[in-house]
Amino acid sequence: MKITQLGSEISIRRTIAEGTEQQVQAVKEIIATVRAEGDAALIRFTEKWDGAKLARLRVAPKEISEAVERLDPQLLADLTEAADNIRRYHESQKQEGYKLENSDGSYVAQRVTAIESAGLYVPGGTAAYPSSVLMNVIPAQVAGVGRIVLISPPGKDGTLSDGVLAAAHILGIDEVYKSGGAQAIAALAYGTESIAAVDKITGPGNMYVALAKREVNGDVAIDMIAGPSEIAVIADDTAYPDEVAADLLSQAEHDPMASAVLLTTSRSLAEAVSKEVQKQAATLPRYSIVQPAIQDHGMIYIGETLEQVIEAANELAPEHLEIMTEDAEAVADKIRHAGAIFIGRYSSEPVGDYFAGTNHVLPTNSTARFSSALSVYDFLKRTSIIHYSEQQWQNSKEKIARLARLEGLEGHARAVESRSWKKETQL
Amino acid sequence: MKITQLGSEISIRRTIAEGTEQQVQAVKEIIATVRAEGDAALIRFTEKWDGAKLARLRVAPKEISEAVERLDPQLLADLTEAADNIRRYHESQKQEGYKLENSDGSYVAQRVTAIESAGLYVPGGTAAYPSSVLMNVIPAQVAGVGRIVLISPPGKDGTLSDGVLAAAHILGIDEVYKSGGAQAIAALAYGTESIAAVDKITGPGNMYVALAKREVNGDVAIDMIAGPSEIAVIADDTAYPDEVAADLLSQAEHDPMASAVLLTTSRSLAEAVSKEVQKQAATLPRYSIVQPAIQDHGMIYIGETLEQVIEAANELAPEHLEIMTEDAEAVADKIRHAGAIFIGRYSSEPVGDYFAGTNHVLPTNSTARFSSALSVYDFLKRTSIIHYSEQQWQNSKEKIARLARLEGLEGHARAVESRSWKKETQL
Numbered sequence: 072m073k074i075t076q077l078g079s080e081i082s083i084r085r086t087i088a089e090g091t092e093q094q095v096q097a098v099k100e101i102i103a104t105v106r107a108e109g110d111a112a113l114i115r116f117t118e119k120w121d122g123a124k125l126a127r128l129r130v131a132p133k134e135i136s137e138a139v140e141r142l143d144p145q146l147l148a149d150l151t152e153a154a155d156n157i158r159r160y161h162e163s164q165k166q167e168g169y170k171l172e173n174s175d176g177s178y179v180a181q182r183v184t185a186i187e188s189a190g191l192y193v194p195g196g197t198a199a200y201p202s203s204v205l206m207n208v209i210p211a212q213v214a215g216v217g218r219i220v221l222i223s224p225p226g227k228d229g230t231l232s233d234g235v236l237a238a239a240h241i242l243g244i245d246e247v248y249k250s251g252g253a254q255a256i257a258a259l260a261y262g263t264e265s266i267a268a269v270d271k272i273t274g275p276g277n278m279y280v281a282l283a284k285r286e287v288n289g290d291v292a293i294d295m296i297a298g299p300s301e302i303a304v305i306a307d308d309t310a311y312p313d314e315v316a317a318d319l320l321s322q323a324e325h326d327p328m329a330s331a332v333l334l335t336t337s338r339s340l341a342e343a344v345s346k347e348v349q350k351q352a353a354t355l356p357r358y359s360i361v362q363p364a365i366q367d368h369g370m371i372y373i374g375e376t377l378e379q380v381i382e383a384a385n386e387l388a389p390e391h392l393e394i395m396t397e398d399a400e401a402v403a404d405k406i407r408h409a410g411a412i413f414i415g416r417y418s419s420e421p422v423g424d425y426f427a428g429t430n431h432v433l434p435t436n437s438t439a440r441f442s443s444a445l446s447v448y449d450f451l452k453r454t455s456i457i458h459y460s461e462q463q464w465q466n467s468k469e470k471i472a473r474l475a476r477l478e479g480l481e482g483h484a485r486a487v488e489s490r491s492w493k494k495e496t497q498l
Numbered sequence: 499m500k501i502t503q504l505g506s507e508i509s510i511r512r513t514i515a516e517g518t519e520q521q522v523q524a525v526k527e528i529i530a531t532v533r534a535e536g537d538a539a540l541i542r543f544t545e546k547w548d549g550a551k552l553a554r555l556r557v558a559p560k561e562i563s564e565a566v567e568r569l570d571p572q573l574l575a576d577l578t579e580a581a582d583n584i585r586r587y588h589e590s591q592k593q594e595g596y597k598l599e600n601s602d603g604s605y606v607a608q609r610v611t612a613i614e615s616a617g618l619y620v621p622g623g624t625a626a627y628p629s630s631v632l633m634n635v636i637p638a639q640v641a642g643v644g645r646i647v648l649i650s651p652p653g654k655d656g657t658l659s660d661g662v663l664a665a666a667h668i669l670g671i672d673e674v675y676k677s678g679g680a681q682a683i684a685a686l687a688y689g690t691e692s693i694a695a696v697d698k699i700t701g702p703g704n705m706y707v708a709l710a711k712r713e714v715n716g717d718v719a720i721d722m723i724a725g726p727s728e729i730a731v732i733a734d735d736t737a738y739p740d741e742v743a744a745d746l747l748s749q750a751e752h753d754p755m756a757s758a759v760l761l762t763t764s765r766s767l768a769e770a771v772s773k774e775v776q777k778q779a780a781t782l783p784r785y786s787i788v789q790p791a792i793q794d795h796g797m798i799y800i801g802e803t804l805e806q807v808i809e810a811a812n813e814l815a816p817e818h819l820e821i822m823t824e825d826a827e828a829v830a831d832k833i834r835h836a837g838a839i840f841i842g843r844y845s846s847e848p849v850g851d852y853f854a855g856t857n858h859v860l861p862t863n864s865t866a867r868f869s870s871a872l873s874v875y876d877f878l879k880r881t882s883i884i885h886y887s888e889q890q891w892q893n894s895k896e897k898i899a900r901l902a903r904l905e906g907l908e909g910h911a912r913a914v915e916s917r918s919w920k921k922e923t924q925l
Contacts, residue, residue, distance in 0.1 A: 146901070146904055163598065171590065289863070289865065291868065292869065314917060314919075317913040318916075320913070325907075355912075400885070406881075412882070412883045415885055417890065417891035420913065421910040425910075426901070429882035433882070440613070440614070441719035442879060443879045448875065454833070454835075454870070455850070456839045457838065457850050457854045459846075470576040470580070474577070478626065480748070480752075481782055481784065482744070482751035483751070485744050485747075489741045489846070492741075494740065
């Protein structure tokens, strides 16, 4: 890994990779085709891109029960325990409405309700992510979403992975469809003969999925458009280089575009980690992904002071930030921007990916400055309610009319005043 | 207004108007120019489109104090009272973090902090909206946003409206800039010599502003992309036709694309309202805006039953929904999708636009199915925090490693296991 001195001039903030004009156009055409042709388009595209001939899009109950039976019972228990931890963490995010009531019964209020339907995209292909099923479905369930749908591209044999189906089973989700890419997003957004449209689409995916989500945004809600995974580690002489290196590599193995950054005050740690990364990377099965990630998006920055290192982390606003320093909690208190913070040696990043209970869907590309982890809040909506009494209207009608006229909106003023008009038009 | 029978076949949902390819291209060029040339571009564009030659972009303190002195003191008092109501309603939206701690001191937590800087776009031109200043700034202030900036296109004389500047003054905002359209959004997103970039941009605007917000989205956060204003009224025989008509017109005067819909079980009310709308519209100063809005986007639907009418309102998911029926609160309880609900005769829609305290920035285009009013939550972000102890790591490391390997992520498994490796590399 390259080692560089942190300078005040270096901007280390990441920016978003956008699709090419060609990709954008291709996605628009796919969406239009699915809207026009429905199921037939999904089946055709799935044969073309996933190599699977599907007789039906929906996964049969038998496919789910067989997947559960095939899966190692230990893994089923692990997934169940992870789901319990995730549910426990997210339960605290439940939101209540409120009502500010006056003595005459008039009030303003905020009513909180769940979105009615949500569709979760689960990537397929070279890997399958049961953990993504847990991380997307559980917040929606805690929010109280009535209908939760999964959609995922099948393998060439027309099946979804046992892990994904088992995770769905554990959560009680049985509406699962086989389809991937932009066509799956189009189906969720606009519906087909066999897939009813949803109100919100969440879940990670490749560039085509991201572009399709951007395209349908507004017609349905989407979660964030996630970029490649990111890890930053703040470490000092008290950290173990092999652990720092292993954690950096754990994110690098996600994607050749993934970024792994070490921020440290210690040149000896920097050099030791750099060597360790090289050594460990070579032994990883996903070396062909890890290698370009580390080479192109791996960096070690050395700061003069811990304060400088902390400021660099805030500038980076990374998706994942590990802190392995003396008094790591004090450092964490100074972090203003990060998707998730992992404090201390035993809080390795995969702990959060799978098990601790926090959500692993996190803001990337420095958007932690203004975005947050996927949460129960993302599946709730709020309605404002106003109930004015005659008395309250009397007290405020002149003020409201004046404010409306200040803005040149005579019709607004008259609407409020109309309650005192002589009722010639009464039925 | 056209009167139609509600049928099960009619889809009354609104969809979003997108810009033309030409407008999108123009906006991209404006943004690129502002990024390249900074202040000079803003000053040039302001002369070109707003007809104002500016010596400086920032409003001088003297301009604000003079605007406050010029404004009718009664209006200043009205704005202040409105601000107090808005602040009171939004105070209840403050969010707290939480921490789930174990006996050994390990924990998972959610930390809630404010976004650091926010920029509010205030439209200018034919009207100026001091109420928009209140509605956008107050939630940001309640959230605790440190830096709040206003930007608005000046009139030909190079000034902003007294009402807008007075609203800023009441709220203690003194960082106000003169610039409008896509160029103002670009300046907020990327910064210029005299305007530092912000983290989130909110506020309404025309098609160019909306397209620019869409374009910068991701580099900074934006609020919703609002479409033309909408009102729907559910009314029965107990409603007064002149009041219903006045309320429908109050939204129609916003925009030729604004929509005004009456949903009723009463044919006699439908006919009376239709006549009243015609009569009242002709007397409104903004008749040239009201007329096309009512003609193209005004509808009266008659339902056989109240249930059918309520279902149509839920399908429409309107920005504003007034309920003027017997037992209006019972009807309100059955509404699942609306930006804001106004219950009963005295809760005319402008009450919420200006005074009741709820936010008037609301989801349009049927997005109330999954979106909500602008709120304090929009200016907060949440960071997940994980602090695992050695004991917790011991208890879960095998489970985490198994789950990682199920997903084919060997590097993740090794990262968690690395804490027990023999430390050959320790410094």
